[in-house]
Amino acid sequence: MKLTHLTSLFVCVLFGCNDAPSPPTEQKKHASIATETDTETGKDMYMLYCAQCHGPTGDGKGFIELDRPARSFIDGGFSFGNTVHAISKTTSSGIPGTPMPPFADILNAEQIERIAKHVRSFAPTLKEATASETEMVVGESPLVVRGMIPPVQDGEKLHPRGLVIGNPDGFSYEYRADDVRLLAIRQGRFISREDWGDRGGSPLKLLGKITVLVQGGDPDSMFKTTDGEHLRAQLKATSTVSEYGTVRYILLNESGEVFATISEYCKPTTGARALVEQQFAIEALRPFTMTPLRGTVMNGDQLVSTGISNRTVIHATKGSE
Incomplete structure (x- = not known):
């Protein structure tokens, strides 16, 4: 009917x-x-x-x-x-x-x-923008790419060690890998590996449009000891076995003592998907603090006690032009 x-x-x-x-x-x-x-x-x-x-x-x-x-x-x-x-x-x-x-x-x-x-069918004569030989397309499973990341905007740094996670829902997440920090969230096409032609000597070309620029693209670390000493995030592994790509790292102080192991992934919220949740699964060996960055909201206490716990940091996205 x-x-x-x-x-x-x-x-x-x-x-x-x-x-x-x-x-x-x-x-x-x-x-x-x-x-x-x-x-x-x-x-x-x-x-x-x-x-x-x-x-x-x-x-x-x-x-x-x-x-x-x-x-x-x-x-x-x-x-x-x-x-x-x-x-x-x-x-x-x-x-x-x-x-x-x-x-x-x-x-x-x-x-x-x-x-x-x-x-x-509304534009039948418009040529389809198919992937080139160097473009990576996310299919049914997440993809993780490591390489040099260009500055996310004018005036910011180039990161020789970076990684980008692309999920099947069309969102991708750009990290610096030397001290694991989320720099930007993108939506759309994934990556062109133009560095292949230069034997890895040139940056990746990120194709998605930025929907979140975390603290201007140069975020502080969220993690400190209870005495205020910065904790460094050392990358241990990435995983693509679930719906969302995951990054795993440990937190260390200047003496090399391990404070925690963290598994982190990001996903858009349901509904209008105007928010992105950064999910943290934490196994803490020692207590430490976790402070949300400017422009974000965190669910959970800033003091992370010894044991297993979770935190969620919420990022508001901007509309794509």
């Missing part, structure tokens, strides 16, 4: 143009809608979920007035790549800080791919 235009508009306002997380009481409604659209075409679902903002023809002229105009797909206005795979990722994850919500909560992967194929 086809939905009326009025019902379509209501559903779009409820799901497609609202960047607030859905309350728990609406989860059954979401599941029901996903079931009903299992047999719908990409065009049908585009009209239901997307047209009110992006326009029926994909020209960005929808029925709902937004703070910033919706993208015109006819003109090639794709935020993070114009392949079906890239459009599907953006549709699934949303764009932080904008009215574009994540649809992974209400549509399954097959339905999102159908919508992406329809969206791609």
Whole structure:
């Protein structure tokens, strides 16, 4: 049974143009809608979920007035790549800080791919930006790349030892590796290994757009002894066996005494995904303090006692232009 235009508009306002997380009481409604659209075409679902903002023809002229105009797909206005795979990722994850919500909560992967194929058809003559021989693309599992990292912005340092974690949801996390610190969070394409042609002598080219610049791209250490001495984070390992890439390191004082082992990963929040959580699983051998950086919020006490505990640092993202 086809939905009326009025019902379509209501559903779009409820799901497609609202960047607030859905309350728990609406989860059954979401599941029901996903079931009903299992047999719908990409065009049908585009009209239901997307047209009110992006326009029926994909020209960005929808029925709902937004703070910033919706993208015109006819003109090639794709935020993070114009392949079906890239459009599907953006549709699934949303764009932080904008009215574009994540649809992974209400549509399954097959339905999102159908919508992406329809969206791609709005610009059939536009050449797909396929990966070059040096571009690394994150598939179904996280990727970790080590190498020289360029300055995250003008005036900042180049880091000879860096690592970047790319997750399947389209977010990537840029670290300095000499004293493990998160520098920036990006969304979109991952990395071009242009250093391959220079035998590792040139920086990686990070392709994603920055959504979080941690303390201006040159963050302080969060970890100190209870006496105020800085603790150094020494990288031990990375892991890609779970949904999110993980980095593991130990904290040492100047004498080389180990204070803790920490496993850390990052993930966007549910709902509008306007926040990113930096999760810390801590095994502390000695008590120490953990101070959140400027512009972040930490859940949990700053004093970390001996034993096993967890902390979460929350980063607010900015919208992508």
